[in-house]
Amino acid sequence: LSDERIVTAAVLVIGDEILSGRTKEGNAGFIAEQLTGVGIRLREVRVVPDDENEIVNALNALRARYDYVFTTGGIGPTHDDITADSVGKAFGQPVDIDPRAEKILLDYFNMRGVEPTPARMRMARLPAGADLIENEVSVAPGFRLDNVFVMAGVPSIMQSMFGSILPLLERGRPLLSVTISDDRPEGEIAGVFAAHQKRYPDVAMGSYPFQRDGRFASDLVLRATDPARLKEAEQTLRAALGLDR
């Protein structure tokens, strides 16, 4: 656990079905929550189509910039699953049948009496140097190459893979947060809130409107790594808003 260093991450979602609106994306939100819980800052999400150039360019931009990149989608057995090849190309590594992944797949197929078709064995193709990421839902492994973690797009499989990745990650100091709900709309409290942000530059403050009984109200969210500082900023903001009476 690094006490001071900020650990950053990005998510790269791969899939035409997200961009067409056919499938609603939820994996990035899941990963966001999990990362926040262990003090890793998710700084960017990108969604790109099933297009090798697009995947390669996005991956190379993100992996150079953030400590970790998590990809979802495109690791199945069909021709439109091109993530492994794209990751190989991004890293300049050849992609071929990995003996460890091959054994896992063959053992499973033999046990279940499933024919190891070329399409199925395609799921054992990994870039050179990759480590496997196992999961408890499907037999096809994800993989890690350097700071990039390649996962399935099916949420149950992705979540299982992410569970086996999480213990491997360097953690940062958790970003603690507190939410103050105020019945007034943002416009009424924005002046006080902005002055408070100036007074506590080390506490990030965001305002999120929501509707209650048909009227707009405000959630004021304060985030900091230092619990004492966060507590002080919360108490003084409550007082400034007249919410302490």
Add this chain to the structure above:
Amino acid sequence: LSDERIVTAAVLVIGDEILSGRTKEGNAGFIAEQLTGVGIRLREVRVVPDDENEIVNALNALRARYDYVFTTGGIGPTHDDITADSVGKAFGQPVDIDPRAEKILLDYFNMRGVEPTPARMRMARLPAGADLIENEVSVAPGFRLDNVFVMAGVPSIMQSMFGSILPLLERGRPLLSVTISDDRPEGEIAGVFAAHQKRYPDVAMGSYPFQRDGRFASDLVLRATDPARLKEAEQTLRAALGLDR
């Protein structure tokens, strides 16, 4: 309606609350569906934090590359709402009170007996050259500058704004789609499916696994602009899979 030209778009989601996992993103999926319905191809989605440099860089990358860019989030009255300033900076345009937006806000505040605080009037600040995007839910307008459409993050407001934008957009030839559900898992039909994609290079084919009664099954999605060609690809694929008997 352009019959041949491909019209492209990107969505830029702005907000720390998405990246922290606190708020689950749904606007991009809504926009994706709407764009697909009018023949505009959504090619990329990015989520960035409430950070001016990040917004400027992402916006400049996206607006140079796609016909349209739709942003969501960061146009409210609080200090963390920095989208208008960021868009102004991206375009090299000054940001100041817009007389049209000012009038809309003042008329509304006067009618409701609401005080036009500096924070509230901040919502009338727009980059020079911007056109207003009205909505039926809140009084604060979005705006358009060149090929960039700036909308609220609150889904009900964003959807109302998008509804007033949609008639203004150049439409492409709609990308039609058909889904063939097959009870078999992807690995079993991937060979036939890949061969079919080769036979119809002008019909995009994607496979999406799903679980039915605890077993993996496959949705095969075919997409094309030519209805006759799509129909033929569908019928021949059904035959190749033995689903026509």
